[in-house]
Amino acid sequence: MGAKTYMHYKDKVGFTGDKNMKQDDFLGLNNRRWNRKSLNSFWWMLLLVLLVEEILLLISRGGGWEAQLKYLIIPGGINFAILCVGEFLYLRLKSAYHWVIVGMTTLICSVLIVAHHRLDYIQALWILPIVVSIMYFQRRFVVYTALMNVFAFLIVTALFPVLRDRTSMVEWLAIPVILAVSAFIAMNSMERGMELLQELRMESVDKQNLMIQNVIKDKMVRTDPLTGLYNRAALNEHLEMLLRYADSEGFSLHVAMLDVDFFKSVNDTFGHQAGDQVLKRMASVIREGVGSSDFAARYGGEEFTIVFTDRTLGEVRQVLERIRINMELLEHPELGGRRVTISIGLHPYGKGMEANRLLEHADAYLYQAKRKGRNRICDHLTTDEV
Numbered sequence: 001m002g003a004k005t006y007m008h009y010k011d012k013v014g015f016t017g018d019k020n021m022k023q024d025d026f027l028g029l030n031n032r033r034w035n036r037k038s039l040n041s042f043w044w045m046l047l048l049v050l051l052v053e054e055i056l057l058l059i060s061r062g063g064g065w066e067a068q069l070k071y072l073i074i075p076g077g078i079n080f081a082i083l084c085v086g087e088f089l090y091l092r093l094k095s096a097y098h099w100v101i102v103g104m105t106t107l108i109c110s111v112l113i114v115a116h117h118r119l120d121y122i123q124a125l126w127i128l129p130i131v132v133s134i135m136y137f138q139r140r141f142v143v144y145t146a147l148m149n150v151f152a153f154l155i156v157t158a159l160f161p162v163l164r165d166r167t168s169m170v171e172w173l174a175i176p177v178i179l180a181v182s183a184f185i186a187m188n189s190m191e192r193g194m195e196l197l198q199e200l201r202m203e204s205v206d207k208q209n210l211m212i213q214n215v216i217k218d219k220m221v222r223t224d225p226l227t228g229l230y231n232r233a234a235l236n237e238h239l240e241m242l243l244r245y246a247d248s249e250g251f252s253l254h255v256a257m258l259d260v261d262f263f264k265s266v267n268d269t270f271g272h273q274a275g276d277q278v279l280k281r282m283a284s285v286i287r288e289g290v291g292s293s294d295f296a297a298r299y300g301g302e303e304f305t306i307v308f309t310d311r312t313l314g315e316v317r318q319v320l321e322r323i324r325i326n327m328e329l330l331e332h333p334e335l336g337g338r339r340v341t342i343s344i345g346l347h348p349y350g351k352g353m354e355a356n357r358l359l360e361h362a363d364a365y366l367y368q369a370k371r372k373g374r375n376r377i378c379d380h381l382t383t384d385e386v
Contacts, residue, residue: 031095031097031136034136035090035097035101036090039087039090042086042104043083046076046079046080049076050072053071053072053076071115079108079112082108082111086104099144102133102141103148109125109128109152110156113156114160123171123175126152126175127182129145129149130142134186139191142183142187150175150176153175153176153179224297226283227282227298228283229283229286230295230296230298231297232298232299235299239359243354246349246351247351252348252349253309253348254307255346255358255359256305256306256362257344257346257366258286259342259366260302261370262340263301263302263340270334270336274334277332281330283296283298286306293309295307305359313348324342324377327340328375342375343369343376344376345362345364345366345367345377345378345379346362346377347361347365347380348379365379366378
């Protein structure tokens with residue numbers, strides 16, 4: 001495993017909770033996916049009904065042509081045509097297809113009720129569309145479905161004498177009432193389900209907010225408030241971990257110490273606020289100059305530390321040289337055109353070396369760079385200016 005598999009901790013959190021979210025957004029329903037599932041269920045139901053019909057015809061009526069036509073071919077063909085129209089509309093309609101689903105359910109149930117009008121309680125099938133409408137979690141949809149089924153019951157019963165003759169006056173009154181009561185129960189059940197989902201969602205939002213707060217607190221503890229870089233405590237923790245990886249996995253590791261030249265004179269001459277602005281700009285140059293596998297921190301005062309992983313010494317020196325030059329080219333309006341430079345000390349990690357010793361070596365080369373005239377890089381191989 002190379003060091004590049006070990007990345008920076010993530011600073012950004014992308015979750016926000018809106019307690020006034022619309023119902024459809026809150027449920028997160030993928031209506032098109034559920035419409036597809038409903039269509040598939042109807043096809044399987046048609047196949048099952050035809051199979052059961054055929055078995056019953058063979059057992060009870062011998063499977064004669066007239067019985068096949070009356071109980072199997074005609075109703076099965078009509079429902080097949082309804083489903084084909086449904087498939088066509090599914091391809092054309094993107095958002096309002098759930099209205100088609102309920103209408104199809106009512107038509108299919110009506111065909112089955114007419115075909116099997118001799119069966120007791122067959123009219124109870126008109127409750128099925130109400131059950132289907134619940135999955136869309138819309139009260140108006142349940143009311144629409146109930147009214148449509150009451151209308152279908154009245155029309156079908158009035159148009160087909162065989163069904164009308166079997167429907168008593170009590171049933172004429174009772175079935176619409178039963179459908180209305182079923183819709184009322186469905187809406188109450190749906191409302192209870194909505195309450196439970198809302199409670200679960202709010203609990204999830206609370207947990208997410210708590211997690212965000214913990215992440216923010218953790219970031220505040222690990223981050224230097226002025227520069228936005230990691231602080232010394234985070235550096236020590238990260239470096240200890242990387243040393244263990246370096247020992248076990250054998251990847252290269254370098255530590256660089258960077259210090260602003262003559263920073264005391266900047267504070268003394270232009271004030272600490274001007275000095276803070278200088279440090280912020282320099283931290284931005286460091287942040288932009290390092291790679292995703294590197295770790296930059298404010299070590300203290302005007303001193304910074306960068307831990308480079310899985311890079312050669314030459315590559316590290318190139319990165320540091322770019323940073324050094326960009327620092328020198330920075331403009332600081334608070335300083336009236338004065339340029340600010342940095343000195344850099346660099347040291348590679350050797351197996352078994354402790355973190356404090358590695359930092360001490362890099363710091364020693366930093367002060368060597370200061371003694372050599374500043375605005376340069378010094379390491380264990382050379383003390384010459386790059």
